[in-house]
Amino acid sequence: MSDQTIDFERIRREQREMWNNAAPGWKRMSAMLEKTAQHVADRLVELGQVGPGDHVLDIASGSGEPGITAARKVGPGGLGVATDQSAAMLELARERAAALGLRNIKFVETDAESLAVEERDFNAALCRWGLMFVADLDAVARRIAALLASGGSFATAVWGPADKVPMVALGEDAVRQLAKLPPPEPSAPHPLKLADTTALKRSLTGAGFKDIQVEPVIVKFEWKSAEAFTAQRLALSAPFRAMLSKQTPELQRHILGALTSAASAYADPSGIVRMDNEAICIAAHL
Numbered sequence: 001m002s003d004q005t006i007d008f009e010r011i012r013r014e015q016r017e018m019w020n021n022a023a024p025g026w027k028r029m030s031a032m033l034e035k036t037a038q039h040v041a042d043r044l045v046e047l048g049q050v051g052p053g054d055h056v057l058d059i060a061s062g063s064g065e066p067g068i069t070a071a072r073k074v075g076p077g078g079l080g081v082a083t084d085q086s087a088a089m090l091e092l093a094r095e096r097a098a099a100l101g102l103r104n105i106k107f108v109e110t111d112a113e114s115l116a117v118e119e120r121d122f123n124a125a126l127c128r129w130g131l132m133f134v135a136d137l138d139a140v141a142r143r144i145a146a147l148l149a150s151g152g153s154f155a156t157a158v159w160g161p162a163d164k165v166p167m168v169a170l171g172e173d174a175v176r177q178l179a180k181l182p183p184p185e186p187s188a189p190h191p192l193k194l195a196d197t198t199a200l201k202r203s204l205t206g207a208g209f210k211d212i213q214v215e216p217v218i219v220k221f222e223w224k225s226a227e228a229f230t231a232q233r234l235a236l237s238a239p240f241r242a243m244l245s246k247q248t249p250e251l252q253r254h255i256l257g258a259l260t261s262a263a264s265a266y267a268d269p270s271g272i273v274r275m276d277n278e279a280i281c282i283a284a285h286l
Contacts (some may be wrong), residue, residue, distance in 0.1 A: 006135070006136075006138040006187060008113070008135040008136050009135075011135040011188075011189060012111050012113075012135050013086065014242075015115075015133055015135075015189060016085045016086055018238035018239065018242045019085070019086035019088070019089050019238050020063070020086050020087065020088040020089070020239070020283075021088075021238065021241060021242075022089075022235075022236065022237070022241055023086065023088035023089050023091070023092060024088075024235075024236070024266045025234070025235025026062070026089065026092060026234055026236060027063075027092050027239075028159075028235060029232055029235050029236055030063050030092060030096070030277070032173065033063075033236070034063070034065060034096075035188060036186065036219065036222075037065070037128075037219055038069070038255075039217070039219075040066075040067060040219060040279055041068075041069040041128060041130060041219055041279055042066075042282070043046050043065035043157075043217055044066045044069075044127075044155045044156070044157060044281065045066055045070050045073050045126070045129055045155075046070050047152045047153070047155035047213075047281060047283035048070075048125070048126050048150075048153045048154065048155040048283065049072070049123075049124060050070050050074060050124050050126075050153075051074070051075050051123075052073070052074060052075045052077060052078060052232045053074060053075065053077040053078045054070075054073075054074045054078045054123040054124060054169070055074070055078060055079045055080075055081070055119060055121070055123055055180070056070040056074060056078070056079070056080050056081070056122060056123065056124045056125070056126060057069070057081050057083070057115070057117070057119075057122045057124045057125040057144075057147060057148075058070060058080060058081065058082040058083065058126050058127070058130075059083055059112050059115065059125060059126070059127040059130055059140070059144065059156075060083070060084055060085075060112050060127055060128075060129075060130025060131070060133070060134070060190035061082035061083060061084045061089075061090070061093055061107075062084055062089045062092075062093070062096060062128075062129075062130070063089055063092040063093050063096065064082060064092065064093030064096045065128055066092075066126045066128050066136075066239075067080045067081070067082030067093070067105060067126070068080070068082070068093070068096060068097055068100065068102065068105065070124070070126060071097070071102050071104050071105035072100075072102065072215055074104065074243075075104070075138055076103070076104055078104060078164070079100075079104055079119070080104060080105035080106070081105070081106055081107075081108060081117055081119055081122075082106070082107050082108070083107075083108045083110050083112070083115060083117065084103060084107075084109065084110075085109065085110065085111040085112070086109075087109050088158075090107045090109055090246045092153040093107055095108050110219075111134075112127075112130065112131070112134045112140045112143075113134065113135065113136050113139040113140055113143060114143070115140075115143045115144070115147060115208070117147070119147075120147060121147075121148070121152075122147055122148050122149060122152060123148075123149060123152055123153070124148075124152060124153045124154070124155070125144045125147065125148055125152070125153075125154045125155075126154070126155050126156065127154075127155075127156040127157075128156070128157045128190075128223065129157055129158065129159065129279075131156055131158060131194060131200065132159065132174075132189065132190060132192070132193040132194050133189040133191075133192055133193075134189070135155070135189070135220070137199060137203045138202065138203045138206060138207070140203070141203040141204050141206065141207035141209070142206075142207045143177065144207070144242060145207040145208050145209065145286060148286055149286075150286060151285065151286060152285070153283065153284070153285050153286075154204070154283065154284050154285070154286050155281065155282070155283040155284075156196040156200075156281070156282050156283075157217070157279045157280065157281050157282075158193075158195070158197070158200065158279070158280050158282070159191050159192050159194075159195060159277070159278070159279055159280070160192075160195050160216065160277075160278035160279060160280050161196075161241065161278075162192055163193040164277070164278035165191075165192060165277045165278055166275045166276075166277065167219075167221050167275050168191045168192055168237075168277070169192065169275045170259070170262045170263060170266075170275075171258055171259040171262035171263070174258040174259075175184050175240075175243075175255050175258060175259065176212070177255055178255050178258060179243060179246075179247055179251065179255060181243070183251070189239070190239065191237075191239070194280075195280070197214055197280060197282060200233040200282060201214075201282070204282075204284050208286060209284035209285065209286060210284065210285060210286070211284060211285050212282065212283070212284040213282070213283050213284075214280060214282050215280070215281050216278050216279070216280055217278070217279045217280070217281055218276050218277070218278060218279075219276075219277045219278075220274065220275070220276055220277075221273045221275050221277060221278050222272060222273065222275075223270070223272070223273040224272060224273075225267070225271050225272070225273065226254075226261070226263035226266075226267055226271070226273055227260055227266040229259075229260070229266075229273050230256055230259045230263060230265070230271070233259060234256070244256075249284045
């Protein structure tokens with residue numbers, strides 16, 4: 001499929017609606033999620049070479065990461081600018097920042113391609129688990145490069161391949177069969193879309209980035225039961241929620257049951273479900 005046939009605006013509109021709808025679930029689960037994934041935000045800040053006094057741009061910040069971690073790192077002499085196209089998700093980020101007493105971070109509602117912010121010459125730009133959902137990866141890379149100062153850094157995290165990310169991939173085939181869904185288009189937004197980092201590296205190189213490095217990071221998730229796993233998937237996954245909402249109540253029950261059954265394979269004798277998931281961190285510099 002050529003870029004000319006992709007309706008970028010439609011994709012952005014659908015993504016905005018999905019993440020606005022998912023925000024209440026993220027609010028319920030955010031404390032657990034941020035505790036589990038804090039080391040990924042920390043690593044992105046390290047890879048972005050963020051230091052005291054720096055100005056840092058966070059793209060597709062969602063509930064505030066890694067922008068909040070970066071704001072704490074740069075201190076009162078620095079600035080964090082967290083962006084997201086979902087107003088509801090940004091409100092969660094504002095609430096988290098306020099609870100932490102952070103005064104050196106601002107929040108801007110804008111999509112990743114536009115990045116309509118007033119500031120320029122950022123020392124670093126960061127993005128955790130957001131680029132898989134953008135409509136135009138080349139446009140995002142070019143816009144990030146334009147907003148960075150000379151020598152600036154970019155660091156992002158995406159999810160790895162399906163066989164290494166059971167939290168996302170678990171039960172997907174069964175769900176698709178039940179819902180009679182075709183496989184996703186390669187260009188369609190999906191949590192695992194950038195598991196093969198070739199396209200992302202190509203976009204970064206085309207935008208002028210160099211010294212690209214790639215490293216895996218393991219994220220360990222735990223749930224008290226298989227049912228709790230399914231509840232979290234329903235709460236946090238905007239694409240899953242959107243798909244489920246289009247099914248009949250009976251089919252919804254079958255889909256949720258299939259997901260719970262798949263998760264039970266990861267349960268220990270006490271019923272606790274544990275999964276290791278591979279994230280991929282990518283860093284580059286101008």
